[in-house]
Amino acid sequence: MANVPAGLRYSKEHEWIKVEGNVGTIGITDFAQHQLGDVVFVELPPVGRVLKAHEQFGVVESVKTVSDLYTPVAGKVVAVNEALEGAPETVNTSAYEDGWIVKIELSNPGDLDALLDAAAYEAHIKED
Amino acid sequence: MEENLKRTPLFEMHLKHGARMVPFGGWEMPVQYTGVIEEHKAVREQAGLFDVSHMGEFEVKGPQALDLIQLVSVNNASKLAVGQIQYSLMCYENGTVVDDILVYRLGENHYWLVVNAGNIDKDWDWITYCKERAGLTNLELTNISHEIGQVAIQGPLAAKILQPLVPNVVLDELKFYWAKTGVSVAGIRVPVLSRTGYTGEDGFEIYCKQEDAVAIWEALLEAGEDDGLVPAGLGARDTLRFEAKLPLYGHEINDLVTPLEAGLGFAVKLKKGTDFIGRAALEAQKANGLEKKLVGFEMIDRGIPRQGYEIAKDGTVVGSVTTGTMSPTLGKNIGLGYVPVALSELGTEFDVIIRGKAVKAKVVETPFYQPRYYR
Numbered sequence: 001m002a003n004v005p006a007g008l009r010y011s012k013e014h015e016w017i018k019v020e021g022n023v024g025t026i027g028i029t030d031f032a033q034h035q036l037g038d039v040v041f042v043e044l045p046p047v048g049r050v051l052k053a054h055e056q057f058g059v060v061e062s063v064k065t066v067s068d069l070y071t072p073v074a075g076k077v078v079a080v081n082e083a084l085e086g087a088p089e090t091v092n093t094s095a096y097e098d099g100w101i102v103k104i105e106l107s108n109p110g111d112l113d114a115l116l117d118a119a120a121y122e123a124h125i126k127e128d
Numbered sequence: 129m130e131e132n133l134k135r136t137p138l139f140e141m142h143l144k145h146g147a148r149m150v151p152f153g154g155w156e157m158p159v160q161y162t163g164v165i166e167e168h169k170a171v172r173e174q175a176g177l178f179d180v181s182h183m184g185e186f187e188v189k190g191p192q193a194l195d196l197i198q199l200v201s202v203n204n205a206s207k208l209a210v211g212q213i214q215y216s217l218m219c220y221e222n223g224t225v226v227d228d229i230l231v232y233r234l235g236e237n238h239y240w241l242v243v244n245a246g247n248i249d250k251d252w253d254w255i256t257y258c259k260e261r262a263g264l265t266n267l268e269l270t271n272i273s274h275e276i277g278q279v280a281i282q283g284p285l286a287a288k289i290l291q292p293l294v295p296n297v298v299l300d301e302l303k304f305y306w307a308k309t310g311v312s313v314a315g316i317r318v319p320v321l322s323r324t325g326y327t328g329e330d331g332f333e334i335y336c337k338q339e340d341a342v343a344i345w346e347a348l349l350e351a352g353e354d355d356g357l358v359p360a361g362l363g364a365r366d367t368l369r370f371e372a373k374l375p376l377y378g379h380e381i382n383d384l385v386t387p388l389e390a391g392l393g394f395a396v397k398l399k400k401g402t403d404f405i406g407r408a409a410l411e412a413q414k415a416n417g418l419e420k421k422l423v424g425f426e427m428i429d430r431g432i433p434r435q436g437y438e439i440a441k442d443g444t445v446v447g448s449v450t451t452g453t454m455s456p457t458l459g460k461n462i463g464l465g466y467v468p469v470a471l472s473e474l475g476t477e478f479d480v481i482i483r484g485k486a487v488k489a490k491v492v493e494t495p496f497y498q499p500r501y502y503r
Contacts, residue, residue, distance in 0.1 A: 037148075037363070038165045040454035041432050041461075043483075059483065061432050063164040063453055064363050085430070 002031035002125060005096055009112055010121035011072040016096065019112065024073055027100040028060060028091060031125045036062040039091040044080040045102065051075060053111050057102065060091060071104060073111035079103040136181035137277050137341040145359050153246025155182040157362050164363035168456040171327050171368055175283030176360030177348055180326075180333070181341060184248035185276045186255065188239040190267035195402075197231060197239055200258050202387060202410070204400035208233040213305040213322060216395050218254065219406030223386040223413060227251050227377055232320065234309050237267075240320065244377045248273050258405060276319070277341030281348055281357070282331030282368075284500065289352040290332055294321070304330075304501040314347035316340045326365060328372025328499035370451050371497035373424065373464065379435055379450045380422055380464060388413055389466070391422045391494075420447065421472045424494035426462050431480065431487040433463035438481040439489075441471060449480060457497050463489070 008016045014032035017024040033039065041061040051057050051071045058069040080102050084090060091099040106112075116124060133156040142149060147158030158179065160167060170176050188196060197205045203216035212233055218226040227247045232240040243251045252271050259269060281290055287299045293314045302308060307322035318336040325331035336344050349357060366376070373391075375381050381390050388396065388410060398411050427433065433452030438445045452463030463480065471478055474493060479486035 037160060038163050040165075041430075043431075061454075063367060063456070064159065066432075066434060 002029065002034060003096070004029070004031070004118045004122045004125075006118045008096070008118065009072070009115040010118070010124075011070065011115055012124055013070050013072075014125075015070065015072050017072050017112070017115065019106070022106050022109065023078060023103050024075070024106055025100050025103050026071060027095060028069070029121070030095045033092045033095045033099070036060065036065060036067060038063050039088045042084040042088045042091065042101065044082070044084070045077050047077050047080060049077045050107075051077065051104065053108070060088075060101075069101065071102075072115055073104060073106050074108050075104040075106045077102055078105045134182070136179055137338045138179040138181060138279075138345055141342060141345055142179065142359075147359070147361060150362070152362055153182060153244065155245055157182060158359070160361040160363045161359050164361070164367060165456045167358060167360040167364035168367050170356060170358045171283045171329055171360055171364060172457055173284070174356035175281055175285040175289055175331075175352055176327075176358055176364065177345065177352070178280040178282065178360050178365055179278075179341075179345070180280050181277040181338070182245035183278055184243040184245060184251065184271070184273040185335065186241040186243065186252065187270045187272050188241065188267060190237055192264045192267040193237045193239050196255070196259055196262070196264050196267055196269070197241070198400070198402045199262055199264075199404055200255055201229065201231060202396045202404060202406060203231070204397040205231050205233070205239070206400070210235060211306055211308065213307055213324060215305075217381070217387050217392065218251065219387065219410070220383065221405060221409060223388075223406045223409030224383045225377070225381040225385060225387060225390070226254050226383070228375060228381060228392075230324065232307055232322065234307065234320065247377060275338060277336045277338045278333060279336065279341060279344055279348065280325055280331060280333045281352070282325045282327040282360075283329050283357075285352070285355045285357070286329070286331040287502070289348065289355050289357055293347060293351055297321070299323075304503050313344055314351075316343055318344070323502060326374055327368035328374065328495065328497050329368070330500060330502045366451075367453055367456055370453065370464070371455055371457055371495065372499045373495035376451065385466070386410060386413060389418055389420055389422065418469050420466045421469050422450065422464055423467055423472045423491050424462065424464055424496060425478075425480075425489045426460055426492045427480065428477070428488040428490055431482040431485075432461045433465070433480045433482070433489070439465050439467055440479045440481055440486060443486075445481075446471060446478070452480075455496060462492070462496055464494075
């Protein structure tokens with residue numbers, strides 16, 4: 001079974017977000033990394049880019065597939081995980097920790113209300 | 129999963145091994161078990177076991193069997209000794225590809241044609257049409273695809289693992305692209321055992337009765353356990369064949385390109401002595417020179433090329449990618465694609481358009497991985 005930590009918020013597109021202050025750290029879920037298989041490439045956005053909620057901000061590629069990344073919340077990119085450029089497989093091995101992808105300064109914290117909690121996300125992936 | 133997908137006799141085995149099943153060429157097939165890269169490396173370093181029961185087999189028997197094969201196949205099947213196998217293609221009159229095939233000569237007037245799973249119906253229609261048009265009646269042509277299962281064991285340890293299961297065959301004497309009939313594998317009589325494969329490694333393909341596929345699969349896995357034999361899916365099969373530059377129908381070859389453009393001229397025998405379908409067109413293309421050509425390339429800047437991405441030079445689209453990925457063996461982002469002949473020289477730089485951005489690449493030598501066949 002996929003690991004779905006409590007305390008994070010989730011999108012139906014399989015991104016997670018962990019909010020501290022007004023900054024959200026975003027990555028893809030354990031379920032998503034498992035579905036993708038071996039991640040071999042991550043395309044990161046430039047720091048400073050301003051994103052609308054649900055806007056595509058990057059790409060994660062496995063050996064076989066290319067998947068778009070969407071931000072669950074609106075805001076400005078304040079940091080990207082550059083370590084993924086050299087070690088994209090970290091997304092597989094540590095989806096919720098070292099495999100984080102971007103940090104976004106939230107422009108509308110209300111966006112979080114539209115996201116799923118762990119229980120709701122778990123129910124969502126069971127339907128998939 | 130889509131409706132109406134066919135299942136191989138090994139379907140339950142795939143589920144048992146935790147495979148992720150995907151649609152492929154009308155079949156529900158395992159794309160991976162533990163992971164594409166891990167399975168890929170197992171085949172390069174030890175051995176992997178593939179279910180390739182979806183492949184098609186046509187049996188051709190009788191006095192005019194060779195005549196039919198010579199008509200539809202661009203290679204020269206009259207050169208085959210009994211037990212020998214040949215890579216070939218079937219072409220349309222305009223020289224473009226119907227399918228690539230293996231021609232097995234199993235007896236004096238007895239052949240098998242092994243065709244791609246997704247093309248079985250199309251190929252069958254094509255061959256029966258050609259047979260009737262040419263008035264070839266003194267032969268028996270049978271589609272035996274639904275009776276035959278196929279298991280491939282591939283990798284440097286394949287022979288070591290298989291040998292104890294085939295005590296009546298000396299595998300050292302069975303060279304690459306040769307086959308044996310009437311062999312028993314793990315005590316089960318199989319129609320054909322051949323030293324062939326689609327990975328760039330040494331290996332064998334075991335054609336069995338569908339109902340025997342599970343027993344053979346399990347016997348091989350058990351025999352190979354200590355040597356690191358693992359089930360391998362279509363994902364690894366694709367990256368393995370790609371590194372060895374083995375073409376895949378629907379990628380490098382299709383009905384819009386010719387074998388000459390695809391770099392498969394070695395299989396086209398224009399002077400084989402009998403006419404074949406597509407010969408005139410291929411002869412003319414050879415005489416006039418090619419306009420486009422399949423090349424291998426390596427990304428210089430960051431990005432992974434994928435099938436269908438455009439190739440551009442100085443801002444103008446000049447070609448497209450047929451296969452691309454991160455190569456598990458080389459750890460590089462590499463691809464195959466069609467470009468104008470003027471851009472096919474080693475070292476030539478061009479751009480691959482990845483999500484709207486021009487990403488630099490250069491032509492490199494192929495195959496990316498030098499196959500290790502047992503000759």
